[in-house]
Amino acid sequence: MSTTTKPVKAPARPVRSLIVLALVLVALVALVFVQGATSVRLGLDLRGGTSVTLQPRIAPGEAGKVTNEAIDQAVSIIRQRVNSLGVAESEVAAQGSGTNRQIVISVPGDTGRRVVELVGQTAELRFRQVLATAISTGTVDPTATPTTGVSAAINAKFAALDCSKLENLQGTGTDAPTDTIAVCDRAGTTKYILAPAEVLGRQISKASAGIDTQGGNAWYVSLTFNDEGTKAFGALTTRVTTLGEPLNQVAIVLDGLVVSSPRITEPIPSGNAQITGSFTQLEAQDLANVLKYGALPLAFDRGEVQQISPTLGADQLNAGLIAGGLGLLLVFLYSLLYYRGLGLVTVGSLLVAGSFVYVLFLLLGKWIGFTLTLAGIAGAIVAIGVTADSFIVFFERIRDELREGRSLRTAVETGWTRARHTILVADFVSIIAAVLLYFFAVGGVRGFAFTLGLTTLIDLLVVFAFTKPLVTLVARLKFFSSGHRLSGFSAKSTGTLTVIKEA
Amino acid sequence: MSKLSGIGGRLYRGETSIDFIGRRRRWYSVSALFILLSIAALSLQGLHLGIEFKGGSSFTVNKADATIEQARSAVEAVGIPGEIIVQKIGSSKVRVQTAALDTAQNNAVQDALAAKFSVTVESIDTQIVGPSWGKEITRKALYGLLGFLICVMLYLAMAFEPKMSIAAIVAVVHDVFITVGIYALVGFDVTPATVIGFLTILGYSLYDTVVVFDKIRENTRTLAATSKSTYSHATNLAVNQTLVRSFNTSLIALLPVGSILFVGAGLLGAGTLKDLSLALFIGLAVGTYSSVFIAPPVLAQLREKEPEMIALAKRVHSRAAAATLSSSASPVAASGATRGPRNQPKRKGRK
Numbered sequence: 001m002s003t004t005t006k007p008v009k010a011p012a013r014p015v016r017s018l019i020v021l022a023l024v025l026v027a028l029v030a031l032v033f034v035q036g037a038t039s040v041r042l043g044l045d046l047r048g049g050t051s052v053t054l055q056p057r058i059a060p061g062e063a064g065k066v067t068n069e070a071i072d073q074a075v076s077i078i079r080q081r082v083n084s085l086g087v088a089e090s091e092v093a094a095q096g097s098g099t100n101r102q103i104v105i106s107v108p109g110d111t112g113r114r115v116v117e118l119v120g121q122t123a124e125l126r127f128r129q130v131l132a133t134a135i136s137t138g139t140v141d142p143t144a145t146p147t148t149g150v151s152a153a154i155n156a157k158f159a160a161l162d163c164s165k166l167e168n169l170q171g172t173g174t175d176a177p178t179d180t181i182a183v184c185d186r187a188g189t190t191k192y193i194l195a196p197a198e199v200l201g202r203q204i205s206k207a208s209a210g211i212d213t214q215g216g217n218a219w220y221v222s223l224t225f226n227d228e229g230t231k232a233f234g235a236l237t238t239r240v241t242t243l244g245e246p247l248n249q250v251a252i253v254l255d256g257l258v259v260s261s262p263r264i265t266e267p268i269p270s271g272n273a274q275i276t277g278s279f280t281q282l283e284a285q286d287l288a289n290v291l292k293y294g295a296l297p298l299a300f301d302r303g304e305v306q307q308i309s310p311t312l313g314a315d316q317l318n319a320g321l322i323a324g325g326l327g328l329l330l331v332f333l334y335s336l337l338y339y340r341g342l343g344l345v346t347v348g349s350l351l352v353a354g355s356f357v358y359v360l361f362l363l364l365g366k367w368i369g370f371t372l373t374l375a376g377i378a379g380a381i382v383a384i385g386v387t388a389d390s391f392i393v394f395f396e397r398i399r400d401e402l403r404e405g406r407s408l409r410t411a412v413e414t415g416w417t418r419a420r421h422t423i424l425v426a427d428f429v430s431i432i433a434a435v436l437l438y439f440f441a442v443g444g445v446r447g448f449a450f451t452l453g454l455t456t457l458i459d460l461l462v463v464f465a466f467t468k469p470l471v472t473l474v475a476r477l478k479f480f481s482s483g484h485r486l487s488g489f490s491a492k493s494t495g496t497l498t499v500i501k502e503a
Numbered sequence: 504m505s506k507l508s509g510i511g512g513r514l515y516r517g518e519t520s521i522d523f524i525g526r527r528r529r530w531y532s533v534s535a536l537f538i539l540l541s542i543a544a545l546s547l548q549g550l551h552l553g554i555e556f557k558g559g560s561s562f563t564v565n566k567a568d569a570t571i572e573q574a575r576s577a578v579e580a581v582g583i584p585g586e587i588i589v590q591k592i593g594s595s596k597v598r599v600q601t602a603a604l605d606t607a608q609n610n611a612v613q614d615a616l617a618a619k620f621s622v623t624v625e626s627i628d629t630q631i632v633g634p635s636w637g638k639e640i641t642r643k644a645l646y647g648l649l650g651f652l653i654c655v656m657l658y659l660a661m662a663f664e665p666k667m668s669i670a671a672i673v674a675v676v677h678d679v680f681i682t683v684g685i686y687a688l689v690g691f692d693v694t695p696a697t698v699i700g701f702l703t704i705l706g707y708s709l710y711d712t713v714v715v716f717d718k719i720r721e722n723t724r725t726l727a728a729t730s731k732s733t734y735s736h737a738t739n740l741a742v743n744q745t746l747v748r749s750f751n752t753s754l755i756a757l758l759p760v761g762s763i764l765f766v767g768a769g770l771l772g773a774g775t776l777k778d779l780s781l782a783l784f785i786g787l788a789v790g791t792y793s794s795v796f797i798a799p800p801v802l803a804q805l806r807e808k809e810p811e812m813i814a815l816a817k818r819v820h821s822r823a824a825a826a827t828l829s830s831s832a833s834p835v836a837a838s839g840a841t842r843g844p845r846n847q848p849k850r851k852g853r854k
Contacts, residue, residue, distance in 0.1 A: 045775070053636075055633075055635070055636070055639060096643075113610060113624070116606065116631075117606070120606075301633055301635060301636075302631070302633050303632070303633050303635075303636040303639065304555070304630070304631065304632050304633065304636055305629065305630070305631035305632075306629070306630045306631075307625075307627070307628060307629040307630070308628050309565070309625060309626045309627070309628050311565055311626065312563070312565065312628045315770070316774070316775075316776075318770070319766050319767060319770045319776060320776065322766050322770065323759075323762050323763040323765070323766035323767065323776065324759075324762075326762035326765070326766065327758060327759030327760075327761075327762040327763065328759070330758040330759070330761075330762060331755055331758050331759060334754065334755060334758060335755070338751065374774075374775045374776065375696065375699065375775055375779070378763060378775065378776060378779050378780070381759045381760075381762070381763055382703065382756075382759060382760060382763075382783065384759045385755055385756030385757070385758065385759050385760065386707075386710070386756065388755045388756075389710060389752040389755060389756060392748060392751045392752050392755060393714055393748060393752065396511075396745075396747065396748040396751070399511065400515060400744065403512055403515050403516065418717075418721070421717060422713060422714055422717040425659075425662050425663075425713050425717065426709070426710045426713045426714065428658065428662075429655055429658065429659075429706055429709045429710065429713060430706050430710065432651065432654050432655055432658060432706075433651055433655075433702065433703065433705065433706035434706075436647055436650050436651045436654065437647060437651075437699070437702055440643050440644075440646050440647035440650065445695060445698075445699050448699050448703075448779075452703070
């Protein structure tokens with residue numbers, strides 16, 4: 001190039017940018033070891049297990065709307081039930097957005113039917129008088145006096161009840177309102193014998209947590225009953241308030257587990273009650289949410305049940321890995337054949353992008369519980385193409401500039417400024433697609449959208465911080481700038497009529 | 504390969520030019536034919552929906568010597584309502600599909616299959632889909648599709664120009680139509696994985712279109728000032744110039760998708776991988792076609808209706824007529840006329 005040529009904008013220091021990228025990668029790898037996240041968390045479709053998707057709905061015969069709080073409450077009720085199975089790495093999560101969320105339950109291993117039967121029932125809230133209570137010690141106390149007026153069977157069950165055992169914290173959902181029952185509290189520390197239900201959750205009309213600013217900033221929960229509930233709750237409180245401990249307590253039972261058992265200090269005929277105690281803000285709000293949920297319990301429609309045997313899981317994982325390897329290999333081969341020396345840059349860039357994806361899969365598994373599913377693997381494989389596409393857009397731009405008669409070093413810079421815009425717009429469209437898919441979809445689709453979005457971001461990082469600097473560097477090599485036959489920039493391969501040599 | 508590159512150079516300079524814009528009626532009629540076929544196939548045959556959409560249960564037994572007859576007799580003995588479909592998948596699997604069943608019926612089918620093939624209940628891969636679930640999935644997919652189209656249209660209108668976003672969306676809708684039509688025609692199973700595939704195609708098809716449009720915008724930026732080429736001719740040159748790029752990006756995108764399809768269909772027989780990659784494979788091919796043959800002509804047609812563009816076309820034609828002393832200002836000649844002054848003097852100026 002002659003000295004009269006107006007210099008193109010000085011290239012951003014390519015070596016520095018490569019070093020920074022290498023440092024970022026090394027730092028991420030170090031994080032992997034520090035955090036001990038050395039294996040990718042696999043989804044159930046890759047290792048076997050059962051997943052159930054539930055659609056919460058208003059129970060038949062009820063009127064009202066599904067609220068966000070109700071779904072959160074439903075998730076915690078179902079989590080309680082699933083945890084009682086004692087299977088490690090079981091998960092219960094709400095997916096989707098707003099009140100249209102689904103509850104997705106995933107339990108690894110061979111628990112199929114039990115999970116399905118466990119999670120489908122509606123959880124009810126009931127108020128029951130406490131007949132007896134004891135700290136659950138895990139051992140049967142032979143000296144304990146049986147509670148009078150309660151059948152021997154229930155007394156025996158109460159005596160033997162060990163609330164530290166997971167299966168007793170399942171929350172049965174089968175506590176018939178007319179039965180006298182022996183149950184645990186949610187925390188698994190106290191056991192109760194409870195009288196038949198006298199007030200039902202559906203008879204609550206309002207519940208909220210509040211703070212008493214005068215009485216030493218104590219949190220309380222207030223609740224209001226409807227007409228029916230007011231009568232029933234009035235009768236219940238009038239009867240029990242004069243009795244001794246623990247008969248003057250009324251247990252709030254959700255899904256067969258005691259949430260709270262406040263002592264009734266006076267008859268409450270007005271239908272407006274306040275539960276006080278040494279609540280923290282969180283406890284008060286939790287209790288208020290439980291009561292609100294009880295007012296309008298949700299039914300769960302079983303949307304989808306998928307039971308995958310470990311054999312199929314392993315097969316699918318293998319297939320995914322083989323497909324990924326094969327796809328990568330084909331892309332390598334094609335870029336080397338078509339772009340010759342420049343193809344090596346593609347291979348290098350894809351390898352760097354691949355390392356980033358792998359390391360992030362590891363770390364995200366640790367940080368946000370990211371699990372790799374079959375659809376996720378497919379997303380990553382599809383992303384190989386998207387990533388390689390942005391290299392092609394860049395390379396073809398450089399060739400265009402060469403055809404305009406520019407020297408390679410100039411062509412790289414001007415080609416980049418133009419290709420950059422195309423790549424940004426195109427990748428942004430991919431990201432829009434990924435984000436929308438993620439928010440509208442449930443289950444496998446989300447996994448696909450997540451990996452597609454993640455890999456597109458990595459594509460941008462790699463193109464900007466690796467591919468471009470690397471091409472700038474190789475353009476300085478004589479092998480490329482002289483338009484060597486195998487460089488991918490030869491006059492023959494660009495179709496330039498005359499090779500313009502550097503002055 | 505390098506032969507192809509040589510073509511790239513000739514296409515770039517306009518020596519070899521395929522008339523994409525001028526012959527738009529031809530491409531439109533090809534597409535119209537396909538779309539009509541798609542509509543016919545959709546209305547006559549409909550889509551072959553998987554159980555995820557219509558509700559139902561699917562049980563897959565993995566046993567080397569399992570036969571369809573054994574499985575059918577075992578399930579028929581249970582006495583469940585609705586049609587029972589039994590298929591052999593690969594060499595060692597049998598899949599039974601039934602209508603939507605309740606929990607007890609599902610368990611009964613599982614037990615019957617487990618007893619017949621002497622395998623454990625847990626080793627039967629089961630998928631149970633409630634009858635109302637399909638509607639939910641369909642609704643979500645449609646919301647996703649609409650949301651995507653609106654977002655992308657707005658984004659492209661901002662990043663490029665409003666008419667480009669219209670042309671891009673026309674191309675995308677065209678792609679979805681034809682892909683869905685092919686599904687109806689061939690009778691491939693449509694599952695949620697297929698829908699993911701469809702949605703991804705939209706992104707892909709747009710990627711290609713964006714690459715072409717970016718070049719069109721560059722070529723047409725100084726159009727009004729120079730009066731050397733009409734919008735259509737400049738667009739045609741851009742499409743020709745990006746042809747090799749479009750071909751390469753599509754091929755590179757197809758390679759990994761093809762390998763998923765190969766492995767998914769070959770090793771697993773059926774399932775997520777096959778459904779997803781099949782939709783992608785078909786959609787990608789259609790998407791490449793539309794980004795070259797549909798989107799640019801539609802754009803050119805839209806822009807040529809603008810008063811400035813009509814005026815420009817008049818100026819260009821009169822110039823061309825004056826220059827060649829002939830009225831046959833063919834597109835090739837016109838773009839040839841652009842090429843000279845556009846390239847050579849610039850190079851000399853730089854030297």
